[in-house]
Amino acid sequence: MRKSLFKNVNRAVRIVYLMALLPFALFLSCGESVSTGDVTFNVFFSDTNADWNNMKDEVGVYLEEKTGVTVAAEFPVGELSQKISLIIASGEYPDMIMPKGDAGALVEAGAMIDLEPLIEKHAPNIKKVMGNQFDRLRYSLNDPKIYFIPTIEYVGQIEFDMDAFFKLQLRALKEAGYPKVVTLKDYESVIEQYVNKHPVNENGQPAIGLSLLADDWRFVISTTNPAFFAAGYSDDGEWGIDPVSYEAKPHYFRPEEREYFRWLNHMNHKGLLDPESFIQKYDQYIAKIASGRVVGVVDAWWEIQDAVNALKAEGKFEQTYGRFGAVIKEGIKPAWNTPTGFRGGWGIGITTACKDPVRAIKFLDYLSSDEGQVLINWGIEGKHYNVVDGKRVIPEDVAAMKYNDQSTFKKTTGIGNYFMSVRYGDGVKDPGGNYYTTKFPDSILDEYSSADKEALKAYGVNFWGDLLPPASEFEPKPWAAFWSIPVPQDKAEMNDFWNLEQAVVKKYLPKAIMGAPSDFDASYDAMLAELDKEVGHLYESATELVKDRLKLWGYIK
Amino acid sequence: MKALNILCRKKEYQNKRTWLQKLKDQKYLYVMSLPFVLMVFVFSYIPIWGWSIAFQDYKLGLPFWEQSWVGFKHFITMFQDDKFYTALANTFGMSMMGLLLGFTIPIIFAILINELRHKLFKQTVQTISYLPHFVSWVVVAGIVYKMLSTDSGPINQLIQLFGGEPVQFMAKPELFWGIVVLSDLWKEMGWNTIIFLAAVTAIDPALYEAAKIDGAGRFRRIWHVTLPGISNVIIVLLVLSIGNLMSIGFEKQFQLQNNVVAEKAMVLDLYALVFGIGNRKFGFGAAIGVAKSVLSLILLFTANALFKKQTGKSVM
Numbered sequence: 063m064r065k066s067l068f069k070n071v072n073r074a075v076r077i078v079y080l081m082a083l084l085p086f087a088l089f090l091s092c093g094e095s096v097s098t099g100d101v102t103f104n105v106f107f108s109d110t111n112a113d114w115n116n117m118k119d120e121v122g123v124y125l126e127e128k129t130g131v132t133v134a135a136e137f138p139v140g141e142l143s144q145k146i147s148l149i150i151a152s153g154e155y156p157d158m159i160m161p162k163g164d165a166g167a168l169v170e171a172g173a174m175i176d177l178e179p180l181i182e183k184h185a186p187n188i189k190k191v192m193g194n195q196f197d198r199l200r201y202s203l204n205d206p207k208i209y210f211i212p213t214i215e216y217v218g219q220i221e222f223d224m225d226a227f228f229k230l231q232l233r234a235l236k237e238a239g240y241p242k243v244v245t246l247k248d249y250e251s252v253i254e255q256y257v258n259k260h261p262v263n264e265n266g267q268p269a270i271g272l273s274l275l276a277d278d279w280r281f282v283i284s285t286t287n288p289a290f291f292a293a294g295y296s297d298d299g300e301w302g303i304d305p306v307s308y309e310a311k312p313h314y315f316r317p318e319e320r321e322y323f324r325w326l327n328h329m330n331h332k333g334l335l336d337p338e339s340f341i342q343k344y345d346q347y348i349a350k351i352a353s354g355r356v357v358g359v360v361d362a363w364w365e366i367q368d369a370v371n372a373l374k375a376e377g378k379f380e381q382t383y384g385r386f387g388a389v390i391k392e393g394i395k396p397a398w399n400t401p402t403g404f405r406g407g408w409g410i411g412i413t414t415a416c417k418d419p420v421r422a423i424k425f426l427d428y429l430s431s432d433e434g435q436v437l438i439n440w441g442i443e444g445k446h447y448n449v450v451d452g453k454r455v456i457p458e459d460v461a462a463m464k465y466n467d468q469s470t471f472k473k474t475t476g477i478g479n480y481f482m483s484v485r486y487g488d489g490v491k492d493p494g495g496n497y498y499t500t501k502f503p504d505s506i507l508d509e510y511s512s513a514d515k516e517a518l519k520a521y522g523v524n525f526w527g528d529l530l531p532p533a534s535e536f537e538p539k540p541w542a543a544f545w546s547i548p549v550p551q552d553k554a555e556m557n558d559f560w561n562l563e564q565a566v567v568k569k570y571l572p573k574a575i576m577g578a579p580s581d582f583d584a585s586y587d588a589m590l591a592e593l594d595k596e597v598g599h600l601y602e603s604a605t606e607l608v609k610d611r612l613k614l615w616g617y618i619k
Numbered sequence: 620m621k622a623l624n625i626l627c628r629k630k631e632y633q634n635k636r637t638w639l640q641k642l643k644d645q646k647y648l649y650v651m652s653l654p655f656v657l658m659v660f661v662f663s664y665i666p667i668w669g670w671s672i673a674f675q676d677y678k679l680g681l682p683f684w685e686q687s688w689v690g691f692k693h694f695i696t697m698f699q700d701d702k703f704y705t706a707l708a709n710t711f712g713m714s715m716m717g718l719l720l721g722f723t724i725p726i727i728f729a730i731l732i733n734e735l736r737h738k739l740f741k742q743t744v745q746t747i748s749y750l751p752h753f754v755s756w757v758v759v760a761g762i763v764y765k766m767l768s769t770d771s772g773p774i775n776q777l778i779q780l781f782g783g784e785p786v787q788f789m790a791k792p793e794l795f796w797g798i799v800v801l802s803d804l805w806k807e808m809g810w811n812t813i814i815f816l817a818a819v820t821a822i823d824p825a826l827y828e829a830a831k832i833d834g835a836g837r838f839r840r841i842w843h844v845t846l847p848g849i850s851n852v853i854i855v856l857l858v859l860s861i862g863n864l865m866s867i868g869f870e871k872q873f874q875l876q877n878n879v880v881a882e883k884a885m886v887l888d889l890y891a892l893v894f895g896i897g898n899r900k901f902g903f904g905a906a907i908g909v910a911k912s913v914l915s916l917i918l919l920f921t922a923n924a925l926f927k928k929q930t931g932k933s934v935m
Contacts, residue, residue, distance in 0.1 A: 143899075147899070151680065170678065170680075171680030172680070337790075338769065338787075338790075340877065340878050340879050341787070341789045341877040341878070342764075343761075343877075350770070557898055557899060561897055562894075565893075569881060576790075
């Protein structure tokens with residue numbers, strides 16, 4: 063009796079004691095303590111991924127087991143910036159988000175949390191990968207917090223085979239006897255010779271000398287960016303930046319670039335430029351290239367990839383392209399390989415809606431670890447690669463699927479689905495002496511066709527990229543690249559630039575190029591005057607943007 | 620004086636009574652129309668609240684009372700921008716041309732179809748003519764580009780067949796309005812015919828018979844019976860489409876444009892899309908929308924007043 067009473071009292075005391083502790087425990091769990099069970103994060107990806115398999119792929123299953131984290135992916139339908147606007151307007155944020163160029167709006171809305179304390183405490187691998195470029199993660203001079211971990215840029219990437227835009231069909235090169243292509247004149251003469259000799263192709267369609275693409279934003283890739291490359295500058299988006307005073311102005315103001323556009327005018331006058339260059343849509347352009355009629359293309363490989371793949375699939379390797387860094391006149395060094403260092407830029411951030419940011423950063427940190435990087439690039443050992451003599455080797459059946467059926471490969475293995483944190487680029491080796499990524503010199507050579515190899519042999523190089531001056535010949539650009547600078551709130555007026563400027567350039571440049579050579583200068587001058595009028599008020603902000611980045615990164619005071 | 624007062628009150632009372640009486644008599648009608656009135660209110664009137672954005676430097680994610688008010692700033696920028704007037708001219712140009720063609724041709728087409736005797740043939744023609752209505756503008760734009768291309772486009776092949784020089788149709792800014800209006804006509808003609816056809820079938824056949832007995836031929840019957848018979852429908856639709864002159868949408872211009880003709884393709888909606896929403900300047904975009912609505916209202920009321928004066932009939 064007594065005993066049982068005591069027992070009861072004891073239980074009561076225990077309950078009271080527990081209840082007293084409960085709020086304390088709750089408080090603790092609200093703080094830094096990390097949940098250990100399985101957790102699901104809603105992650106918004108910037109690009110749709112048809113091969114996303116809800117983590118049911120092999121790498122996904124492994125990741126889930128290893129980290130206890132499930133990623134519930136969400137993709138944009140339609141235009142990304144509209145979707146980001148909608149997310150902000152609704153106030154319903156995912157746990158993690160990759161907004162690409164629309165990061166500014168999210169930061170402005172106060173949706174992103176500062177990752178720096180989290181990284182300092184829980185993410186040794188992210189710190190290790192960033193190394194001495196850690197400051198390049200910071201958002202802006204007035205707001206030097208870290209909101210995003212870059213997912214699109216790689217660290218330490220070496221370009222084995224830089225993609226120069228001036229492309230010539232291999233059969234035209236062969237007929238011309240593999241001549242040196244250094245200047246635009248050389249480039250032109252290969253086209254001219256071929257078109258004069260073969261005015262119609264084997265299907266009776268007229269040959270096209272040089273076709274450009276001007277559809278929507280692709281206008282800058284194929285029509286305007288080549289101008290600064292041909293003039294010996296590197297990519298700063300629509301801007302040209304003085305390396306001494308850091309003054310920014312649209313790159314069209316460079317006198318050398320005027321000569322590039324004059325050359326296009328000259329090509330048109332000679333009848334070598336496709337008259338549909340400025341009106342064709344992307345699909346028309348791709349169809350033309352895939353028909354093998356286009357002798358010269360000035361474009362990035364990723365833009366004509368579909369067409370080239372079609373040509374390859376039909377075995378028409380001699381109708382694919384060799385790549386050159388043609389310049390306006392002799393003596394200009396094509397600057398495709400200008401080193402930029404890590405560009406910071408677009409990435410993934412954790413929002414205020416995330417209930418367990420520590421767990422989230424730990425997950426991202428795992429993806430940046432040596433083990434994690436090998437996992438997302440190579441897959442699982444024994445399944446997707448084997449280690450033979452200390453080297454990672456992809457078994458033949460896996461490789462066959464990887465190159466011939468990319469979609470199924472990605473869907474079943476999950477390799478390529480988890481690029482969600484900062485990682486090393488091509489050419490960086492892990493402590494075991496293996497490359498982190500699956501792209502390295504040997505693997506690139508495997509993808510070259512026999513026609514490619516024949517041409518490269520004639521030029522005496524291994525890769526097309528070897529025809530360009532190497533990175534070691536250039537001074538690194540301290541501001542990396544203008545286009546990679548995020549536009550902070552205090553420079554919001556810069557958000558108007560793109561649409562205003564594109565409207566002017568798209569209006570005047572096609573006229574200048576398609577017009578009579580005698581009218582060229584007048585049209586070009588009219589464009590420059592209109593640029594001054596429409597976006598002149600932004601030159602100063604752009605200059606400040608460059609200087610702010612240099613201050614943020616510690617180059618100038 | 621007192622008597623007058625009483626009289627007034629009595630009349631007031633009577634008025635009130637009759638109004639209440641009416642309400643009571645028609646209560647089912649009111650109840651039935653309520654959902655639609657509510658719908659119009661919710662979807663057409665409440666959104667007008669959004670016009671307040673036109674007077675703010677609107678920022679996403681901030682509550683209403685934290686937005687900064689800027690007065691008429693956006694309107695001033697807009698009226699100082701050359702592109703606004705280009706957009707206005709393009710909108711008017713294309714919609715006027717569209718109204719001219721897109722209105723007369725379906726009427727003529729409806730009358731012609733109505734005159735057809737063979738029923739199966741009539742139905743086939745009608746179905747085929749309105750099918751393009753269901754095709755998306757993305758596809759239509761692709762077809763138009765292929766048709767007009769100098770690179771083995773059928774129309775240029777036809778021109779070359781007759782010994783002409785191929786024409787770069789899509790690279791001629793002066794042709795762009797015409798191309799938009801004609802492709803719109805091709806797409807929507809059959810669809811727009813349906814309502815006129817319905818109106819034609821509502822005409823009393825006795826009128827035709829009477830006209831026939833009076834010796835009227837086919838054209839006489841069309842002129843004196845069919846056209847007057849559908850004139851009410853024509854006027855109502857015409858006034859309404861004048862009110863819609865400013866809202867011609869931007870799909871067709873957006874899909875058909877290219878850099879060379881871009882200047883002729885920029886309509887008001889596209890202007891708002893690119894320089895308002897596209898630049899995340901929601902305030903500026905809203906200001907363009909407000910200007911557009913005001914212009915539409917002016918047009919609508921003017922058109923209605925003109926018709927009222929001319930015909931004694933009114934839409935409102």
